[in-house]
Every structure is written in structure tokens, then in C-alpha cells.
Amino acid sequence: MAQNASQLEHFGRALVDLGLINEELVVLDPDVAASTKVTYFAERFPERFIRIGISEQDMIGVAAGLAASGKTPVACGFAMFVACRSWEQISSSVARPELNVKIVGSHSGLSPNADGDSHQTYGDVAVMRVIPDMKVVVPADAPEAVEALGAIVDTPGPAYLRLARGATPVAYTEGCEFTLGRANVMRDGSDASVIANGVMVPIALEAAGSLAREGISVKVVDMHTVKPLDTDAIVKAAAETGAIVTAEEHSVIGGLGSAVAETLVEKRPTPMERVGIMDRFGESSRSYSALMAKMGLTSDAIEEAVRETMRRK
Amino acid sequence: MLRTINKNQVLILTNIPRVPASITSVLRGISRRHKIPLSTLKRNAQILKEFNLIAYGDPPNFSGVELTELGRFISNLTVGEEPTVHGNMVQTRSGFRPLGTVIKDLRKTVLRMIAEAGSGHLGASLSAVDILAILYMIKMKHDPKNPSWKDRDRFVLSKGHAAPALYAVLSEAGYISPDRLMTLREIGSQLQGHPDMEIPGVDASTGSLGQGLSIGVGMALASKMDGSGSRTYVLLGDGELNEGQIWEAALTAAHHGLDNLTAIVDRNGYQLTGRTEEIKAMDPLADKWRSFGWEAMEADGNDPASILDALNACDLTTGKPSVIIAMTTKGKGISFMEGNKYSRKTPDAQELKRALKELT
Ligand SMILES: Cc1ncc(C[n+]2csc(CCOP(=O)(O)OP(=O)(O)O)c2C)c(N)n1
Numbered sequence: 106m107a108q109n110a111s112q113l114e115h116f117g118r119a120l121v122d123l124g125l126i127n128e129e130l131v132v133l134d135p136d137v138a139a140s141t142k143v144t145y146f147a148e149r150f151p152e153r154f155i156r157i158g159i160s161e162q163d164m165i166g167v168a169a170g171l172a173a174s175g176k177t178p179v180a181c182g183f184a185m186f187v188a189c190r191s192w193e194q195i196s197s198s199v200a201r202p203e204l205n206v207k208i209v210g211s212h213s214g215l216s217p218n219a220d221g222d223s224h225q226t227y228g229d230v231a232v233m234r235v236i237p238d239m240k241v242v243v244p245a246d247a248p249e250a251v252e253a254l255g256a257i258v259d260t261p262g263p264a265y266l267r268l269a270r271g272a273t274p275v276a277y278t279e280g281c282e283f284t285l286g287r288a289n290v291m292r293d294g295s296d297a298s299v300i301a302n303g304v305m306v307p308i309a310l311e312a313a314g315s316l317a318r319e320g321i322s323v324k325v326v327d328m329h330t331v332k333p334l335d336t337d338a339i340v341k342a343a344a345e346t347g348a349i350v351t352a353e354e355h356s357v358i359g360g361l362g363s364a365v366a367e368t369l370v371e372k373r374p375t376p377m378e379r380v381g382i383m384d385r386f387g388e389s390s391r392s393y394s395a396l397m398a399k400m401g402l403t404s405d406a407i408e409e410a411v412r413e414t415m416r417r418k
Numbered sequence: 419m420l421r422t423i424n425k426n427q428v429l430i431l432t433n434i435p436r437v438p439a440s441i442t443s444v445l446r447g448i449s450r451r452h453k454i455p456l457s458t459l460k461r462n463a464q465i466l467k468e469f470n471l472i473a474y475g476d477p478p479n480f481s482g483v484e485l486t487e488l489g490r491f492i493s494n495l496t497v498g499e500e501p502t503v504h505g506n507m508v509q510t511r512s513g514f515r516p517l518g519t520v521i522k523d524l525r526k527t528v529l530r531m532i533a534e535a536g537s538g539h540l541g542a543s544l545s546a547v548d549i550l551a552i553l554y555m556i557k558m559k560h561d562p563k564n565p566s567w568k569d570r571d572r573f574v575l576s577k578g579h580a581a582p583a584l585y586a587v588l589s590e591a592g593y594i595s596p597d598r599l600m601t602l603r604e605i606g607s608q609l610q611g612h613p614d615m616e617i618p619g620v621d622a623s624t625g626s627l628g629q630g631l632s633i634g635v636g637m638a639l640a641s642k643m644d645g646s647g648s649r650t651y652v653l654l655g656d657g658e659l660n661e662g663q664i665w666e667a668a669l670t671a672a673h674h675g676l677d678n679l680t681a682i683v684d685r686n687g688y689q690l691t692g693r694t695e696e697i698k699a700m701d702p703l704a705d706k707w708r709s710f711g712w713e714a715m716e717a718d719g720n721d722p723a724s725i726l727d728a729l730n731a732c733d734l735t736t737g738k739p740s741v742i743i744a745m746t747t748k749g750k751g752i753s754f755m756e757g758n759k760y761s762r763k764t765p766d767a768q769e770l771k772r773a774l775k776e777l778t
Contacts, residue, residue, distance in 0.1 A: 134691070139690070156691065156696075158657070159690075160628075160662060162662060190626065219538075219603045220611040220612065221610040223611075224625060388605065388606075388610065389611040390603070390604070391604055395605050
């Protein structure tokens with residue numbers, strides 16, 4: 106698990122494989138191709154690659170038109186600009202008519218650490234999740250990102266895939282099992298459950314490992330699909346362990362933490378803590394891990410949250 | 419009336435700082451730099467005062483010296499020639515220095531900052547240095563001792579990724595202490611990767627492209643409402659013009675006849691992934707702005723005299739906003755960085771050394 110890999114690098118190469126199978130697949134780029142790694146697709150299929158320029162809202166509308174004409178457009182850009190800035194276009198032009206547009210938000214969470222809070226994105230899952238019928242996927246690492254991309258391309262209708270900038274810890278192996286809307290249990294446990302997604306999955310596994318040394322047995326669930334949410338997996342974890350912690354590189358408002366809380370409140374009230382960005386903006390940092398630590402997204406924070414929920418059982 | 423104006427008088431006129439300073443200190447500075455006897459300068463200053471080109475209190479109270487409206491006009495005319503602008507003494511945190519030297523130093527600072535931070539948009543920053551220097555060192559009415567002065571001119575760096583250049587200029591002007599510059603993008607530092615209004619002297623928080631012109635429109639509208647003479651300047655990237663919001667704001671500004679608003683397009687011909695004309699063609703660019711109701715002109719955006727000329731021409735535009743298409747070179751000033759190669763590339767130690775050497 107010490108190994109790191111770039112989600113975008115793997116995503117970029119996987120797009121080429123999908124392009125070979127699916128001739129209707131087209132990729133749109135709002136002037137960030139070198140960062141999102143859609144350059145591989147551009148080189149292989151220049152005639153199916155559209156350089157739209159720095160106009161993300163325009164790009165979503167164009168994708169809607171392409172989809173309405175039978176194409177499978179994949180619109181990739183920085184999460185802040187492609188998901189948040191273009192939210193209304195996504196809702197109105199893409200989701201309302203249930204068009205087959207795949208939106209990929211890179212540089213999510215705190216991962217554009219040096220660029221600062223104009224680029225860091227902690228509300229994208231919240232705003233995507235609120236759109237009816239939108240599928241929202243937050244893969245844990247590079248291998249899972251590849252499987253998630255395949256799954257959303259195979260499933261008709263709008264979808265949002267959230268990816269990180271840079272290399273992140275790897276929790277899966279290539280070709281791992283992935284079913285849209287079905288959570289993966291990464292580790293079994295009986296005292297508490299951590300439900301995590303994105304880069305917080307490997308960090309949750311680390312926390313579970315160190316709690317095990319204290320004699321605390323923690324179940325870790327990778328809730329890669331925030332919508333449609335695997336509510337059965339949540340209720341099951343609550344029933345088995347009686348304490349739930351969520352962990353996400355996103356605001357605790359509106360994201361995975363909120364989604365899990367909504368489920369528990371309605372189906373099985375359980376002591377719960379949320380680890381995530383606590384309703385504040387980030388800042389520039391030359392180091393990603395230093396920023397994660399400052400914003401409270403660490404193994405320690407998860408461990409403390411687990412102990413807290415167990416006290417409240 | 420003055421029929422001709424001598425060299426010493428031009429020197430005085432073009433060296434009157436924007437912020438209040440005593441006439442003696444200004445003349446002493448010129449005297450030292452240009453090796454002209456102080457008494458000669460005093461006599462010429464007296465003449466300029468009699469002809470109502472500058473104003474200052476007589477001894478013993480020596481109140482702040484400033485250009486009169488007529489003086490400003492004449493001064494703008496006389497600094498329109500390149501050698502004068504380059505040699506023009508501008509007020510910096512370390513006293514009056516020739517503009518040309520200041521601009522070279524700004525480029526060095528930008529290089530060092532980005533190398534130190536390990537990331538940043540070098541090409542975009544170098545391309546905009548001259549424009550920023552002219553604005554803050556000569557053109558804009560502002561006061562580093564009072565960054566929130568209500569009637570100051572405003573500046574919006576809509577292409578916020580050129581933040582290192584803005585920070586370097588703000589530091590030279592006296593807003594940011596130089597020892598903080600090398601903390602760019604460091605955790606806990608005020609110097610964020612993109613402009614943040616927490617930094618004294620930064621008028622708008624930017625970083626997401628396409629939004630700055632709208633902010634500038636708001637500032638220009640407020641200035642009109644308040645009857646303030648303050649002007650607003652907005653620096654845009656040419657790739658940034660891809661964003662539809664720019665053109666929405668352009669229509670708003672023209673509709674409201676905002677002649678106190680000037681947009682400057684940093685026309686370096688590149689955006690992140692290539693040439694602007696190959697990604698989303700923008701030409702004929704000046705015609706586009708004109709058809710949107712703007713006064714449009716072109717300038718050499720890496721030539722101080724040309725920039726200043728154009729900015730002065732914008733002052734004369736009435737009833738509509740003005741835009742300067744500033745023709746620039748991305749990575750300007752360092753031979754091996756010109757073009758799009760250092761769009762996002764950070765110089766290593768060796769490259770930094772070579773680049774700094776080119777600027778000496
Ligand atoms: C809304 C938005 N989309 C994308 C980006 C990423 N980005 C940063 S700089 C840049 C290129 C800007 O090109 P241009 O405006 O021509 O400025 P230059 O760097 O050439 O001076 C892009 C796409 C951004 N900052 N904001």
C-alpha cells in the first residue's frame with residue numbers, strides 16, 4: 106500500500122482503450138488536456154477530440170448536443186470549473202433530458218494544493234448529488250478509477266467521476282471488482298465502521314491498522330458511489346458495529362458524510378462522526394500532505410473519530 | 419505661456435510621485451541621480467509652479483508637491499517617448515529608481531519566486547510584468563501607506579495565475595515586504611497561488627478565469643455612483659477571452675458607458691495547451707471589442723512607452739469603456755523561456771541561473 110499512482114494517468118490511458126471499443130466516444134477539453142491526461146486520447150483519436158477552449162459551461166452544452174445526436178461525450182476538466190461553475194448547465198441541459206454525458210472532474214478536493222482555494226474543490230459531490238438521476242463516483246485510487254470510468258461509460262445517462270491531481274496511495278490492484286452503486290468492504294471489523302471514499306480510503310485502512318494494534322476492530326467500507334448510494338451496506342455496517350465514521354476529501358456538508366447521515370437517521374440511528382473539510386476554505390501549500398494534515402484529513406483524525414463514536418455507543 | 423520646456427523641467431514633471439512628497443526631497447532625488455545642481459532644479463521647479471504645471475506650498479511649510487491637471491497632461495505627453503519612460507524615475511520601496519531597472523528586477527523576482535515555490539505560471543507572469551509595472555509605478559492613483567483608500571484606482575488581475583508578477587510589483591511599490599515574497603504558495607503564507615484580497619494592495623480575489631471583468635464593472639459602477647474619479651483596470655488573458663462571462667461583462671460595461679473602466683488583454687498568443695488561434699480563434703480581436711461598444715486600441719505590451727501611451731489615450735475616451743490589446747511575448751525577457759515552453763514548467767537551479775544571467 107506504500108505504492109502511489111496517478112488516477113489521471115491511468116484514466117487517460119483507459120480512455121484510449123474505451124475509444125477503441127466505442128466509436129461514438131468523444132472527448133472534450135477546456136484547455137487543460139496536459140493536466141487531465143486526455144492527451145493520450147487526443148493523440149490516438151484526433152478526429153474525436155474537441156478542443157473547446159477555456160469555456161467550461163459552453164463545453165457542457167456542446168456535450169449535451171453531441172449526446173443528443175448519439176455520441177458518448179466525456180467532458181474532462183478541473184472539478185471546480187467543470188462541475189461547480191457549470192452546475193446549472195449540467196442540471197438543465199444534460200440531466201433534465203437524461204443525456205448520456207460523462208463529466209470528469211480532476212484536481213478535486215485539496216489535490217491542487219499549491220494553486221490554492223480558487224482551484225481546490227470541496228463542494229462538487231454535494232452539487233452533483235443534488236441533481237436527480239446523476240451518478241456520482243469517487244474512486245479510491247488509480248486502479249479503481251479505471252474500473253469506475255468503464256462502468257459509467259457502460260451505463261447510459263449522465264454521470265460524474267471525481268479524480269485527484271497527482272499520485273495517490275493505491276489500495277486496489279489492476280482489474281479490481283467494481284459495481285456501480287455497490288460498496289466494497291475493504292476490511293472487516295466489529296467495534297466501528299469507517300465509510301470512506303476517494304483518497305480517504307487508503308487513509309482509513311491505515312487508521313484501521315493502527316487501531317487494531319490498540320485492540321479496536323474496525324470495518325472499512327469503500328463507498329465509491331455516492332449516488333446511487335448503497336444504503337444496504339450502510340445499514341449493515343451500523344448493525345454489525347454500532348458506530349459509524351465517514352471520511353472524505355470534501356466538505357462534511359453535502360457529501361458522503363451527509364449522504365450516510367441521511368440514511369442512518371431514517372433507517373438506523375447510530376452514533377456517527379464525520380471526517381472531512383469542516384466548512385472552511387483551504388489555502389495554498391507546497392505540500393499536499395501538509396495541507397491534508399492542516400485541514401484535518403489524516404489517519405489520526407479518523408482514529409480519534411472512531412474512539413469518539415465508540416464512547417457514544 | 420511656456421513655449422518650450424527644457425530638459426530639467428521635463429525631468430521634474432515626470433518624476434513627481436503619485437503620493438505626497440515634499441518638493442525638496444523630490445528635487446534632491448533627481449539631483450543625485452542626474453548630477454544636476456539642486457539650485458538649478460529649484461529654479462526650474464519655481465518656473466513650473468508659476469506656469470501652473472505643479473503645485474506645492476512655499477517654504478517653510480513645503481507641503482506635498484503634485485502635478486496640476488495641466489501638468490499631468492504635459493507630463494503624459496513628454497513621457498510618451500521611450501527613452502524618457504525607461505529612464506523615468508519611479509518611486510519604489512527603496513527610493514526613486516529608473517523604471518527600466520525596476521522592470522528587470524521584477525522579472526528576476528518572479529523567476530526566483532516560482533523556482534522557490536516549485537510551481538506557478540512563469541510564462542504568463544513574465545508576459546505581464548511591463549503592464550503591471552506601468553500601472554503601479556506610473557499610471558495608477560494609489561497609496562501603499564493606505565491600501566484601502568476609497569478613491570484609489572482599482573486593479574483586477576483577472577488572469578490570476580500571473581499572481582507572482584502582481585506580488586512582485588506590489589512589493590516594489592511598498593505593499594508587501596520583500597522578505598515575504600519567497601513564501602509564495604507555502605502553507606500558512608499570505609501569498610496564495612492566486613490573488614487573494616487578504617493581501618494588502620490586492621483589489622480582487624481571482625484564479626478562476628473569466629470572472630475579473632465583471633468584478634471590474636462593479637467597481638467602475640460604484641465609482642460612478644460615488645462621484646469618485648477613481649478608474650478601474652482589468653488585466654485579461656487572451657485565452658481567458660474564451661470564457662463567455664467576459665463578453666457578458668463587456669456588454670454590461672458598454673451599456674453603462676463606463677469610461678472609467680479599462681481592460682487590457684495580455685495578447686501573448688498562447689493559452690495552456692497551445693496557440694489561441696488554433697484552439698478558439700479570437701481575431702480580429704479589436705474589432706470584436708469595438709462591435710461590443712468599446713474603444714479599442716493596440717499597444718506593444720512589453721514596451722513601457724507604448725503601454726503608457728495607450729493608457730493615457732484611454733483617459734481621453736468618454737462615454738464608453740476602453741480596451742488595450744497589448745501584444746506581448748509569453749515568457750518575455752528570457753530567450754529560452756519565450757513561447758509556451760514555460761507555461762507551467764518550473765525552472766530548475768541551472769535554468770534559473772541562466773535566466774538571471776540574461777537579465778543582468
Ligand atoms: C475557469 C478556469 N478554467 C481553467 C483554468 C486553468 N488555467 C489556468 S491558466 C490557463 C490558460 C490561460 O491562458 P491565457 O488566458 O491566454 O493566459 P496566459 O497564461 O497565456 O497569459 C488555464 C486554462 C482556470 N484557472 N480557470
